[in-house]
Amino acid sequence: MSEFFPGIGPIQYAGPDSRNPLAFRYYDPKRVVAGKTMEEHFRFAVCYWHTLCWPGSDMFGPGTFHRHWQAADTFEMAAAKLDVAFEFFTKLGAPFFCFHDVDVVPLGETLREGWSNLDRMADLIAGKMQQTGVKLLWGTANLFSHPRYLAGAATNPDPAVFAYAAGQVKQVLEATHRLGGTNYVLWGGREGYDTLLNTNIGHELDQLGRFISLVVEHKHKIGFTGTILIEPKPCEPTKHQYDYDSAAVAGFLRKYGLEKEVKLNVEVNHATLAGHTFEHELAFAASQGLLGSIDVNRGDPQNGWDTDQFPNSVADWTLAVYQILKAGGLGNGGFNFDAKIRRQSIDPVDLFHGHVGAMDVCARALLAAAALIEDGTFDAFTANRYAGWGKGAGADMLAGKLSLADIAAAAADAPAPTPVSGRQEYLENLVNRFV
Numbered sequence: 087m088s089e090f091f092p093g094i095g096p097i098q099y100a101g102p103d104s105r106n107p108l109a110f111r112y113y114d115p116k117r118v119v120a121g122k123t124m125e126e127h128f129r130f131a132v133c134y135w136h137t138l139c140w141p142g143s144d145m146f147g148p149g150t151f152h153r154h155w156q157a158a159d160t161f162e163m164a165a166a167k168l169d170v171a172f173e174f175f176t177k178l179g180a181p182f183f184c185f186h187d188v189d190v191v192p193l194g195e196t197l198r199e200g201w202s203n204l205d206r207m208a209d210l211i212a213g214k215m216q217q218t219g220v221k222l223l224w225g226t227a228n229l230f231s232h233p234r235y236l237a238g239a240a241t242n243p244d245p246a247v248f249a250y251a252a253g254q255v256k257q258v259l260e261a262t263h264r265l266g267g268t269n270y271v272l273w274g275g276r277e278g279y280d281t282l283l284n285t286n287i288g289h290e291l292d293q294l295g296r297f298i299s300l301v302v303e304h305k306h307k308i309g310f311t312g313t314i315l316i317e318p319k320p321c322e323p324t325k326h327q328y329d330y331d332s333a334a335v336a337g338f339l340r341k342y343g344l345e346k347e348v349k350l351n352v353e354v355n356h357a358t359l360a361g362h363t364f365e366h367e368l369a370f371a372a373s374q375g376l377l378g379s380i381d382v383n384r385g386d387p388q389n390g391w392d393t394d395q396f397p398n399s400v401a402d403w404t405l406a407v408y409q410i411l412k413a414g415g416l417g418n419g420g421f422n423f424d425a426k427i428r429r430q431s432i433d434p435v436d437l438f439h440g441h442v443g444a445m446d447v448c449a450r451a452l453l454a455a456a457a458l459i460e461d462g463t464f465d466a467f468t469a470n471r472y473a474g475w476g477k478g479a480g481a482d483m484l485a486g487k488l489s490l491a492d493i494a495a496a497a498a499d500a501p502a503p504t505p506v507s508g509r510q511e512y513l514e515n516l517v518n519r520f521v
């Protein structure tokens with residue numbers, strides 16, 4: 087088997103003074119930070135779709151990368167792509183990967199053909215995983231590219247499309263289980279609508295609730311112990327998507343009684359598109375006990391679409407990793423690079439630059455975030471800000487011991503509350519001491 091990345095890797099930790107663009111300057115897998123190794127904190131995953139499948143196309147032109155396995159959509163080419171994938175994962179030193187069914191194998195003309203192709207491919211994937219020790223962070227079914235899904239999958243007005251999607255998810259969930267995946271992701275690609283003139287929102291939401299309940303039921307039936315994750319995104323490809331953001335998904339899960347069964351896979355650029363910071367989405371998900379895993383990338387502050395670039399701002403990532411540490415980490419989730427190189431980055435080595443730089447950004451951010459927590463100023467400041475709720479009338483109001491009338495009567499004769507500074511500038515300056 088010939089190498090696709092000759093002369094590259096394995097990528098090693100070389101320390102902050104290294105000038106080698108193909109070495110880690112901060113990501114040192116075995117280094118212990120805040121009680122865990124960096125490897126355990128991140129559980130980095132390479133995504134199959136952008137790194138192995140995307141040919142460098144955009145809506146104005148075809149692929150620019152010209153990779154041999156992209157010449158034909160056959161099982162043989164998918165097997166050639168698998169060789170390249172595992173060469174990349176191992177040379178990079180990524181412990182995990184993620185895939186959609188269509189990324190790893192052609193699904194063919196019928197559901198049955200897709201099942202049998204995926205079964206065959208799962209044998210090959212299992213062999214590669216055993217040989218290399220690379221593990222599966224999550225699998226997912228692509229329920230948005232094929233024209234049958236033009237009006238959604240679970241939320242399609244046609245029940246036959248719902249059934250087809252169910253058949254696809256059943257198969258990929260079982261393959262994920264068989265490959266030891268620690269999560270299964272549902273991104274609602276076209277679960278939304280373009281115009282209300284042809285859409286019944288309430289009906290579509292009930293369909294989606296039913297669909298996800300079926301997935302959860304099947305997970306238990308087959309003994310899959312991984313987590314089912316929904317990945318929020320506000321728009322693109324549809325104008326309005328039901329899984330808009332962490333808050334919308336939290337409400338949806340509660341309505342359909344799924345809040346104990348499903349968590350969130352939060353993605354950076356989806357947060358940006360929803361008008362939030364990534365750390366807001368993380369903190370909100372964590373506050374609801376729903377933080378599961380993350381998709382790592384960045385958007386572009388000027389472009390309003392999903393550019394899926396590799397992250398490169400340590401300052402931004404420090405605030406995100408801070409929230410993840412405060413939430414107690416991601417458990418069996420991980421950091422999946424749902425990011426793609428630019429269309430002009432046509433050399434195979436560019437794939438390494440994207441991932442190596444991003445892993446280093448995350449590692450630097452982890453060091454800074456751990457130092458911020460160790461310093462304790464934020465915790466102390468915030469605890470002090472809410473201190474009134476821990477005693478006296480504050481504690482009684484929160485515990486439900488006082489009625490609205492009791493509270494009003496006490497407030498009527500109390501001294502007027504004194505405004506207190508939020509100290510935002512002081513706190514922002516403090517972050518910069520650690521970045």
Ligand code: XUL
Nearest residue numbers: 226273317353381392424
């Ligand atoms: C799309 C997106 C997907 C999901 C998996 O914006 O993020 O790649 O992560 O379907």
Ligand code: CO
Nearest residue numbers: 317353381424
């Ligand atoms: Co994603």
